[in-house]
Amino acid sequence: MSQTNSETRDAYVELRGVNKKFGDFYASKDVNLSIPKGRLVGLLGSSGSGKTTILRMIAGLETPDSGEIIIDGRVVNDIPGSERGIGFVFQSYALFRYMTVYDNIAFGLRVKKVDSATIDKRVCELLKLINCDGLEERFPSQLSGGQRQRVAFARALAPNPQLLLLDEPFAAIDAKVRLELRTWLRNMITQLGITSIFVTHDQDEAIEVADEIIVTNQGRVEQTGTPRELYVNPKTPFVASFIGNTQPIANYDRFQFFCKKGPETRAIIRPEFVEVFKKGENRQFLKSAEEGVVEDVIFRGSSLEIKVRIHDVVISSSRSINDSILEIGEPVDVFIYRLIIVDGDKIVVQDNKSLREESVVI
Numbered sequence: 001m002s003q004t005n006s007e008t009r010d011a012y013v014e015l016r017g018v019n020k021k022f023g024d025f026y027a028s029k030d031v032n033l034s035i036p037k038g039r040l041v042g043l044l045g046s047s048g049s050g051k052t053t054i055l056r057m058i059a060g061l062e063t064p065d066s067g068e069i070i071i072d073g074r075v076v077n078d079i080p081g082s083e084r085g086i087g088f089v090f091q092s093y094a095l096f097r098y099m100t101v102y103d104n105i106a107f108g109l110r111v112k113k114v115d116s117a118t119i120d121k122r123v124c125e126l127l128k129l130i131n132c133d134g135l136e137e138r139f140p141s142q143l144s145g146g147q148r149q150r151v152a153f154a155r156a157l158a159p160n161p162q163l164l165l166l167d168e169p170f171a172a173i174d175a176k177v178r179l180e181l182r183t184w185l186r187n188m189i190t191q192l193g194i195t196s197i198f199v200t201h202d203q204d205e206a207i208e209v210a211d212e213i214i215v216t217n218q219g220r221v222e223q224t225g226t227p228r229e230l231y232v233n234p235k236t237p238f239v240a241s242f243i244g245n246t247q248p249i250a251n252y253d254r255f256q257f258f259c260k261k262g263p264e265t266r267a268i269i270r271p272e273f274v275e276v277f278k279k280g281e282n283r284q285f286l287k288s289a290e291e292g293v294v295e296d297v298i299f300r301g302s303s304l305e306i307k308v309r310i311h312d313v314v315i316s317s318s319r320s321i322n323d324s325i326l327e328i329g330e331p332v333d334v335f336i337y338r339l340i341i342v343d344g345d346k347i348v349v350q351d352n353k354s355l356r357e358e359s360v361v362i
């Protein structure tokens, strides 16, 4: 079936006006989304925001109350999940515990009655791909968490799906291995070019793994964009507060070079909007900097978080561990580059006015 809508012509997966209720509760409310072929898309939202429900409807494990699910130009609402060409990797019970690695990977092919020589070839190929050759006779309990999830990935890929759905596949894995798996998964999917939807509630994970992120909130899609677009240009108050390390500030006009847009407006600040200078360290923003005092210095591994008090508000900034040391109680100059202003349901990014004025001493 050909698509007529130019906006969605190259979409591989599309949801149009999808609603799903459990009792009186909308788990999906007027969900519209469009995922181009070959794209790795992250579905990001807090717990209960409806991510798994969207994935289960695409996979055919749940039926929408209304709206259309379209895969490769075909409305699949009435097509069973097993005929949709989808591979699924879940967070838990990802593998059959009483089957060997080999049998786990072979499972989908056996269901399809593929002959055993072809199965053998495919399983060996996948074991190599996931760097697990030699482990085919092991049971899942004899694997590390990372190996288990890689085998789950191979099992999902075995029948050559056109679409891969991953529901928090690394949630149960410890932090360091999780970081390695993210990079591994990203490279793997890019190499295979398979359209993939990756669910997570961890924004660092979404940002690192996905080409594009769909933000869900209370069953709705809030915003879709590249990680950078969501960071730089949040379109809703929810996204503005949810993405990044955000802090609300009510009376933001207390900062020089920012003016209150209206009595009901509030601002959101993030550490990357703020730079803290040791006294005399920087002359560029000398006249437009705020006077601040260091409240706390927190080691964050690859950087330092500096909490600084300006008037009666404490804000955070990040600082390289290679920069000169700041002491608690030390007076500092603080330059605020921008604020995100929330005005009802509108979002405006306000730059520090001095960046446009001659008052900046360069």
Ligand SMILES: Nc1ncnc2c1ncn2[C@@H]1O[C@H](COP(=O)(O)OP(=O)(O)OP(=O)(O)O)[C@@H](O)[C@H]1O
Residues within 6 Å of the ligand: 022, 023, 026, 027, 045, 046, 047, 048, 049, 050, 051, 052, 053, 054, 201
């Ligand atoms: N089978 C069900 N019966 C009743 N309510 C359900 C069912 N499945 C999901 N829900 C409800 O729908 C909402 C969305 O659930 P969903 O599992 O899609 O959220 P999620 O974004 O995946 O959350 P998490 O990050 O915790 O996995 C939740 O409030 C959940 O309780």
Ligand SMILES: [Mg+2]
Residues within 6 Å of the ligand: 051, 052, 053, 167
């Ligand atoms: Mg979920």
